[in-house]
Amino acid sequence: MNPEDSALFGQEMKTIQKIIDVVTEFVINYSFQIVGALIILLIGLKLSGWLSRLVLRLCDKRNIDVTLSRFFASSTKILVMMFVIIIAIAKFGISIAPFIAALGAVAFGSSLAIQGPLSNYGSGLTLILTRPFVVGNTITVQDVSGVVEEIRLAATVLTTEDGEELTIPNKLIVGEILRNSFENKIIETSVGISYEDDPEQAIEVLQQVLGQFPEICTDPAPQVGIEAFADSSINIGMRYWVPTKQYFNILYKVNLAIHKALAEADITIPFPQQDIHIKKDAQETAT
Structure with a gap:
């Protein structure tokens, strides 16, 4: 060395x-x-x-x-x-x-740098104190929907039927249009029947089908009625409430039960069709 x-x-x-x-x-x-x-x-x-x-x-x-x-x-x-x-x-x-x-x-010096997180905390405190929704409610905000799992100071955690976890910064919730359907979510659908069939019979059949599912809420009760007169069918509309985390599961089961029940009652679900009438020219007819 x-x-x-x-x-x-x-x-x-x-x-x-x-x-x-x-x-x-x-x-x-x-x-x-x-x-x-x-x-x-x-x-x-x-x-x-x-x-x-x-x-x-x-x-x-x-x-x-x-x-x-x-x-x-x-x-x-x-x-x-x-x-x-x-x-x-x-x-x-x-x-x-x-x-x-x-x-x-x-x-004071870093207030601008942490403005975003601070606004989330302020918004979270507002949500906790004003309570526009609570844990277990179903909310829709910023085109996102789910069941409220936890409300933190910085963000709100939602879960979906698929088990996904959605974390929404609280500043994106406060001041926005918020839809709260509590623990349930509404299903709005319709089915068309032929003009030759009786719509009152079809409505009764659909009400019986909905009554077979205990998961469907009775308060408010399901609504079934004529929704529209379409070109090829009378559309029967249905509105009923189900638990949010079973939304698609119940929807698919109800649709299958409706198809079977209408077939058993000989009520036709028509497909779109058009009648074409061909008119010959008057001169061609004369010759």
């Missing part, structure tokens, strides 16, 4: 030794404070979790909405942990006032 490398190596070793000395001195001088802070943090973590669960149980006993219950529980946990962290910092004899001032300056 040449003299230059040897000198550089010696300088690096001195730097490392200084760092070790500083760390050792800090541990020796503040060992009790470190242990005390860790104990306080562990106790605070346990306490915040216990209080959070306690708030959930109290809200459940008083039949408070699950969305508000979760909000109160999470807020309680965050507040407790904030106080615990302040107490832990105080164990080192450090004043938290400079930290608060620094956080304020950072928040």
Whole structure:
């Protein structure tokens, strides 16, 4: 090793030794404070979790909405942990006032950068307090539909019949047209019958079919009636409510049952057809 490398190596070793000395001195001088802070943090973590669960149980006993219950529980946990962290910092004899001032300056400087997330949190708080929908409701917003699984401060989570999970930022919900059909979703469909058939009989058959499915809601009751007089058929319209997560499953079963019931009742489902009348020219007829 040449003299230059040897000198550089010696300088690096001195730097490392200084760092070790500083760390050792800090541990020796503040060992009790470190242990005390860790104990306080562990106790605070346990306490915040216990209080959070306690708030959930109290809200459940008083039949408070699950969305508000979760909000109160999470807020309680965050507040407790904030106080615990302040107490832990105080164990080192450090004043938290400079930290608060620094956080304020950072928040002010980065307000534009975090404008999107902050608007989501503000919108989430609005949804939780105003409660335009709750967990278990079926909502449609921004051309997206699903059952509300969870309402967070930043986003709302929906689930679909296919088991998909949709996460919608809350700022895209507040201020938009929101459709809430609660736990059910409406099926609107129609079937055409021949003009030679009795529409009253067809309506009765369709009502009997819908009554065979216990999943279909009776309040409001299904609606069946003549929807339109088409070119080749009388269209019988149907409107009925089903659980959102069984929407397509029930729709397919009902359609099959309708086809069978109409066939058994000798009611024809016509296909589009046109009658063409050919008229010969008068001169051709004369010759």
